[in-house]
Amino acid sequence: MSASLATVSYIGATILFILSLGGLSNQETSRRGNLYGMVGMALAVAATVFGPQVTAVGIPWIVGAMVVGGAIGLYAARTVQMTQMPELVALMHSMVGMAAVLVGYATFVDPEASKNLDSAAHAIHAVEIYVGIFIGAVTFSGSVVAFGKLSGRVGGKPLLLPGRHWLNLAGLIAVVYFGRLFLQAETPQDGMVPLFVMSAIALLFGIHMVMAIGGADMPVVVSMLNSYSG
Incomplete structure (x- = not known):
């Protein structure tokens, strides 16, 4: 598959993912939304596996990961009760x-x-990486806490720390500061330290954000985190 065809496939998959989210917003269209999501993901995976970035050596690793992940997903879908779907x-x-x-x-x-x-494209590329890792880390830790509250492993009562808004502001300022250091890094080795620090702050931010919300609102929180990851 050529690079141009892979790019078109990714765009098509993105459109299908958007249609999937729209379909899942209503019970009557949820089946269609799920179908759009599955087709979009299959298209994205095919574009990745058969695209120019993956060699023949990497294909067995990808297929093996898909088999393991698919088996786990199939097992979970068959054994988890409907009342446990939000936590899943x-x-x-x-x-x-x-x-x-x-x-x-x-x-x-x-x-x-x-x-x-060039320098401008490289800066945009670095910003995309930095912001993507930040949002991914917030989504990861926040979703883990949401899972804990939905499953009863974490108390559902909101945890409101003193000066929590100032803590959030301090964390945001730190993320911006280390982002500046990251953009100024000349080598990957120089950029790793600010990237690691930002990732730790983002993980703590996700935990703090979701812990401050009551357990009854966790389905809404999960939807919000889903929009972050998207």
């Missing part, structure tokens, strides 16, 4: 967030990802 969705969203973090780190250390980019 929260757990799956946490995996989406972690995947975004790992993809961001992998893209950052891949020399081919930013090859032949």
Whole structure:
């Protein structure tokens, strides 16, 4: 598959994902929304596996990961009760967030990802990586807490820390500061420290944000985190 065809496939998958979210907003269209999501994901996976970025050596690893992940998903879908669906969705969203973090780190250390980019394009590329990792880390930790509250493993009472808004503001300022250091890094080694610090702050931010919300509102929180990951 050529690079142009892979790009078109990714755009098509994105459109299908948007249609999927729209369909899932209503019970009458939820089946159609799920179908759009499955077709979109199949299209995105096919574009990745058969695209120019994956060699023949990497295909067995991808197929093996798909088999393991598919088996786990099939088992969960068959054994989890309908009343446990919200917590299952929260757990799956946490995996989406972690995947975004790992993809961001992998893209950052891949020399081919930013090859032949001019200074402006390189800056945009770095910002995308930084913001993507931040949102992915928030989604991961927040979804784990939401799963804990929905499953009863974490208390449903809101945890309101003194000066919590100032804590959030301080964390946001720190993220911006380390983002500046990240953009100024000349090598991947120099950029790793601010990236690691930002990731830790983002994980704490996700925990703090969801812990401050009551357990009854967790389905709404899961939907919000889903929009973040999207």
